[in-house]
Amino acid sequence: MPGLGTSFGRGGATTAQQDLANADAILIMGSSMAENHPVGFRWVVKARERGATVIHVDPRFSRTSAMADMWLPLRAGSDIVFLGAMVNHVLQHGLEFRDYVVPYTNAATIIRGDFRDTEDLDGLFSGWDAEARRYTPDTWGYASEPSKGQRPSHEPARGGHGKDRGGEAQKIGPEPDRDETLQHPRCVFQILKRHFARYTPAMVEEVCGVPRDAFLRVADTFCRASGPERTAAICYAVGWTQHSTGVQIIRTAAILQLLLGNIGRPGGGIMALRGHASIQGSTDIPTLYDILPGYLPMPAFGADSGSLTTYIKAHRSPQGWWGHFDKYIVSLLKAWYGDAATKENGFGFDWLPRISGDHSHFGYWLDMADATGTLEGLFVMGQNPAVGAPNARLERRALANLKWLVVRDMVETETATFWLDSPEVARGELRTEAIGTEVFLFPAASHAEKDGCFTNTQRMLQWHEKAVDPPGDARSEAWFMFHLGRRLKARAAGDPRPRNAGLNALTWNYRTHGAHQEPDIDEVLQEINGRGADGALVDGYTQLQADGSTTSGCWIYSGVYPAPGRNRARERHAHGVYGQGWGFAWPSDRRILYNRASARPDGRPWSDRKKLVWWDEDARKWTGLDTPDCVATRPPDYVPRKGAKADEGLRGDAPFIMHPDGVGWIWVASGLKDGPLPTHYEPFESPFDNRVYPQQVNPAADPKARPDNAYAASPNDPAYPHVLTTYRLTEHHTAGAMTRTLSHLAELQPELFCEISPELAAAVGTANGAMVRITTPRGSIQARALVTPRIRPLRVQGRTIHQVGLPYHWGHRGLVKGDVVNDLVAISEEPNVRIFESKALVCRVEPVNQS
C-alpha cells in the first residue's frame, strides 16, 4: 500500500464502496470488480443508474466491461502510459482543479536543484547506484530540506510497508519553499508537466494499443466529471499491484486524482479493492515481515539496533500525525509485554526481532529451494502456495527441503499433499519416499465456526459470530496460535537464555471457554483497542501516551472497543449515507479519508452537491455527513506557532494530516524505492521495447532470475510471442481450496480454460473447447480453449499482438481439477512491496493433439 500511503498518508482505500454511488464517473482499471467484488459492485451499478459514466480499461472484456458504459482494451503492462497520458491531458489543457491543487497538494513545492529527471537520464532518476542497483533519494528532496537526511525506509533490507507514509521527510516544515503561482521551473507542478509531456495520446496508441480517439474520449469523460460540482472515482485491484511497477501505477492514479481534486470528497477517491475478506486487516495487523501493527516499521538490524529512543527519533516526524509515533510504539510494547516493559528496558524494544534481509515470502522460499538450511519448518495457514503462488512448481519443489511443514486449512490442499500427488511426483521430479518433510495437517474452522473480525476493503472492521461449532478436530486460528504460544512459553519458562526473554515477557493470558479452551477473541479486540492508565478501555488513540501508562495492540484500531460491552465492529445500526453505526472504519470511524479536502481552505464545502464535512462557525467545530478527518475543534484559519509539534504543527487547512506538510503528495521525496514520480517501464517479459525511455524495465525491481525461475528474452522473444495475463473468476476463490471442493461452485466453472480471440485460435489452429498448451520459460500447462471475441488482438508498435487470459483457480485436488496456472508465472520482486508480476508476461500457445 505504499502507493496510497506515500501519496496521501495512509495505506488504505481512501473511500468506501457505498460512496461510489455518489460518483459522476468511475474508472475501473486493474480490476474486474463485477467478477471479484460483485457485492460491492452494486454501488457502481447504482452510480450508473444515477447517470455516472462507468469506464473499464482492461485487456479483456469481462463481466465488469459488460456493465460499463465504455470498455477500452489495452495491452497488459502498459497502465502507466495510459494513466500518465491522462495526467498529461489534465496538464496540457489546464484541467487541474487549481483551487484544490495549490493549497492541498505539494504541486507548489520547490524541489532541489540537483534533481535530474528520467527526461535527462534515459529513464533513470538522479541518485541511481548501478552497482548496488538502488536509488539514493537525496536529490529528490524538497529544496527546503537539508542535503542529507535520515531515510530509514530506503535501507536495502526494508520493505515499503513501514509506516506506509513514505518519506521520513524529517525536516519538511509546514511551510516548505513554495511557489503558489506554480510557475517556478523547479516546483513540482512544472517538473510534473515536463515529466509527463511524452505521455501523449499518440504514445498511448503506440504502447497500449488503444486508439487515440478512444483514449481522448475516456480522458475527456473523466476530467469533465471532476471539479467543484462533480467528482470521479478510481477502482483498482491486483491488476495494478501485481506488476514490477505496481506501486507506481497506483501512484499515477493518485497524482491524477490529486490534480483533479478528487481525494477526500464524496464520489471521489481511490478504491483499493482487496482480494480476500481481511486482506486490509492483514496489513493493518500485519502478516508482513517489515511492519508492526498500525504501520509502525519493524526495526532493522543496524539502523534500529540502538535504543527505543533512537528508533523513535528516526521514525517520528516533527509535524503531522506521525509526530505521535512514540505513543503508538510504546503502547504497543506495553500491550505485548505488560509489566515487564519498563521505561528502563525501553519497554522491551530489544525483544523485538530485527530485519536483516529479505524476509518476504519469496526471499525465504528461494532460500528453501536452495536448501540453505535457513528455514527448517513452515506454517502455512489460510493459503495454498502449491497452487496460488508464482512459480508454484518451484515452490512445491522447495517444500521438499523442509524438515517439517504445518498446514492449517479447511480441506486437504495441494500444499499439504505436495509429497504425495503433486505434478512433480507424477513427473518423477520428486519421489515420495525420498522426501524427508514431516507434514502436519490441522483442520481449520471456517468463519462461520468461530467468532472474530474481518477488516474489509474499505478499512471497516466487521464482527462475525460463531453460528455452529467446528466439526471434529477443526479449531479456530486463534485457538491454534494461543495454545501454540502457551506451550512455547511453558517450554521457555525455565530457560534463562536471553533469546527467551521476549517470549517469557509476552502477556499471553486470555480467558478461555468451552470444552476446547477457545481463547476469548473479544478480549483480544479489547487489547487491540487499548487501555488507559486506570486500566479502562480508551475511546481512541488520542488517549495513548508515550510514558508507558497506556496500552494498545494496534493504534489505528483504537476506538473500536471504547467501553465495556461496546464492540463497535459488532454494531449493526447503519444510518446516514456512509452507513455509520454498522461496523467501525479505522481511523476513528472515518469512512472517507482526508475528508477535510471536501471543504475549501476556509471550511465551506466546495459545492452544495459535493458537501461532506464543513466548519460550523457557531459551534466552533467541524461537522457534516462523515466523521471529520482532522482535529474536530481546530479552525480552518489555525496557524501553528513556531516549533509546534505533531498535528499542532499543521495548518488548519491541511487535509492530509499524516504528512509532515499536511498536503497530498504528487511528488514523493522519499519512501519509494523506484522514484519520486511514476515512469513507464516494460514488464520483465515483454514483446516490445520501451518506447518511452531507453531503460527497458524497472531498474530497482528484482527479477530473481535463475535457472528454475527463467525469463524469456525481452523484448520480443520469438518463442513466446503472446502477452499472458492471469486473473480470477466470480465462481472460484483464489487458489480454489474453498470452491473447487464444493459441487455448487465447482460445476459453475468446472475446468481450467484459456481465453483467446478467434483470430489467435485461427492462427494457432485450435477451436473452442479444444485443448491447448500454454508455455512460458517456467512451465507448460494444458487448458481448454475458450475462444471469444471478448479477447481482441491489439495493434501495438505497428504490429498485431495477441493476449491470452488464464484464470488460475485449479490444481490437482478437489472435485474439479486442472493444471496450475501459476507454474507459468515467475517469482520477482517489485522494489517497494516485493510483489510478483502475474499480470503481464509472455507465452506461447499450441494446440494439443488428442488421440
Place this chain on the structure above:
Amino acid sequence: MITAFLTDSTLCIGCKACEVACKEWNQIPSDGLRFTGFSYDNTVQLGHSTWRHVKFVERMAGTAADGDAGYRSNTFRWDFTSDVCKHCEHAGCLEACPTGSIVRTEFGGVFVQPDICNGCGYCVVTCPFGVIDRRPDDGRAFKCTFCYDRQKVGLQPACATACPTQSIQFGEISELRARAEARVEELRARGITDATIYDPQETSVGGTHAIFVLRGEPEDYNLPRAPEVPTVHLREAWTSAAIGAGLMILTAMMGFAAGRRPEAAPSTRRS
C-alpha cells in the same frame, strides 16, 4: 398476496449468486461438472437440478474500437439474465398433472408436491418453456418452488435475497408489472432503445409470475416469443377426436346397414 419475480437483465452482472443460493436453500444436487465452452455458462439450462440459471449472451457483432462497448453499446455486448420457472397463470404442467401433485399456491406460484408426484412426466412435455424436468435417479419432476417454504414464513425467495444488484426483485405482482413498465421507459429514455418487457400476457399462458426486462428479442435469451399452454388445444383435440370417433362409428354402422356378410378371406397359407 400474489407475488412475482421481476428479473431485470440490465442490472445482472452474471455472478450466479442466484444459482448457488437456490441450490443451497433447496438442497439441489450438482448437475454435473461439464465444461461446455459456451461462454461462462456451464449449467446450460433450467432442469431438475438447476432452478435458477444465468444465461450469458455474447453479442459481439460490432467493434469496440471507439470504446463504446458494454452496457451502452448496441453491438458489442455481453448480456446476462437469470432465468427461472415462469409460474404461468395457465400452467401447462399443472393442467397436465394427473395426480394433483402440481398445485397453485396462495402466492400464485406453481408448486410440485414431491410426495405426490409419481413421475409420469406429462408435465415435462406440456411446459412451454422447457422448465420442469424429471430427475433421472428417482423419476420425479422438479422445478423452482417459488421458495414456497420461505414465502410461507414471510421471507423472499433465496435467489432474490442473494442478488447483489437487485437484478432479481420480488414482490406483489401488479407492483412489479408497474415497475417493469417504468423501468423500460426509463431505459429507453436513456438510449437503451432495445429494452423490452417479457411477460406474455397475450398468449394462452396468460402472463407469468416471472417477469423479465430484457434487451433485444426474447429469442436471444432462448425465450419463446409466443408461448402457448398445450391445453388450449384440448377443445380442438377432443373435438377432432370426437369427430374421428363419430366417423368410425358411422362407417361401422354403414357396414352393418349394407347387410352383407363379408366373405372369409382366402387363406394364403399353403398346407
